Amino acid sequence: MSRFTLIETGIGGLRIVERQRLGDERGFLSRLFCAEELASAGWDKPVAQINHTWTQARGTVRGLHFQRPPHAEMKLVTCLRGAVWDVGLDLRAGSPTFLHWRAVELSADNGRALLIPQGFAHGFQALTDDCELLYLHSAPYAAQAEGGLSATDPALGINWPLPIALRSGRDERHPGVTPEFTGLDLNS
Numbered sequence: 516m517s518r519f520t521l522i523e524t525g526i527g528g529l530r531i532v533e534r535q536r537l538g539d540e541r542g543f544l545s546r547l548f549c550a551e552e553l554a555s556a557g558w559d560k561p562v563a564q565i566n567h568t569w570t571q572a573r574g575t576v577r578g579l580h581f582q583r584p585p586h587a588e589m590k591l592v593t594c595l596r597g598a599v600w601d602v603g604l605d606l607r608a609g610s611p612t613f614l615h616w617r618a619v620e621l622s623a624d625n626g627r628a629l630l631i632p633q634g635f636a637h638g639f640q641a642l643t644d645d646c647e648l649l650y651l652h653s654a655p656y657a658a659q660a661e662g663g664l665s666a667t668d669p670a671l672g673i674n675w676p677l678p679i680a681l682r683s684g685r686d687e688r689h690p691g692v693t694p695e696f697t698g699l700d701l702n703s
């Protein structure tokens with residue numbers, strides 16, 4: 516009996532993962548990850564790296580980040596403290612939903628995760644102070660393959676729910692999409 520319910524987002528492979536919590540008088544147990552159960556969700560590689568971020572201020576935006584092939588990675592993003600508005604953006608070359616994005620609220624209360632396939636950019640906005648996220652990555656960090664797009668690019672039209680309170684200098688300097696950008700070729 517799977518502990519996960521997968522919800523399609525309308526963008527192929529980008530899925531919301533609802534977790535079943537097993538509660539009792541002490542509290543609950545929740546399964547964060549299961550290779551066997553999430554294979555059907557498209558997580559078909561070992562976990563290569565696990566990251567933990569803390570974002571102090573409500574309104575902060577991190578992203579939009581991606582790794583270029585052959586370092587493209589899947590991410591399973593879960594919020595363990597506070598709440599975030601989490602965005603997956605399809606950058607797959609030739610995808611019928613190229614440059615389309617979906618957002619979902621992840622929170623410590625709802626325990627859900629966003630499963631982000633290879634070829635996507637990821638970003639989020641903190642909806643509360645003191646947000647902590649746990650990231651499972653299917654590929655190791657490869658600084659030389661890192662890419663970023665502007666979270667405020669009008670061509671993407673991401674309607675962040677709050678005024679953007681803070682971004683890193685690097686995130687503020689990410690470019691917008693250009694006509695020359697045809698996406699990430701996952702076969703390269």
Ligand SMILES: Cc1cn([C@H]2C[C@H](O)[C@@H](COP(=O)(O)OP(=O)(O)O[C@H]3O[C@H](C)C(=O)[C@H](O)[C@H]3O)O2)c(=O)[nH]c1=O
Nearest residue numbers: 564566568577578579580581637638639650655656683
């Ligand atoms: C992603 C990553 C970064 N780093 C180093 C690179 C920088 O020296 C420092 C902070 O990196 P950055 O500002 O890119 O981190 P975030 O902006 O918090 O990126 C995070 O938020 C966005 C929304 C994401 O999708 C990233 O995957 C996630 O890591 O950690 C590492 O050492 N390992 C890593 O896996």
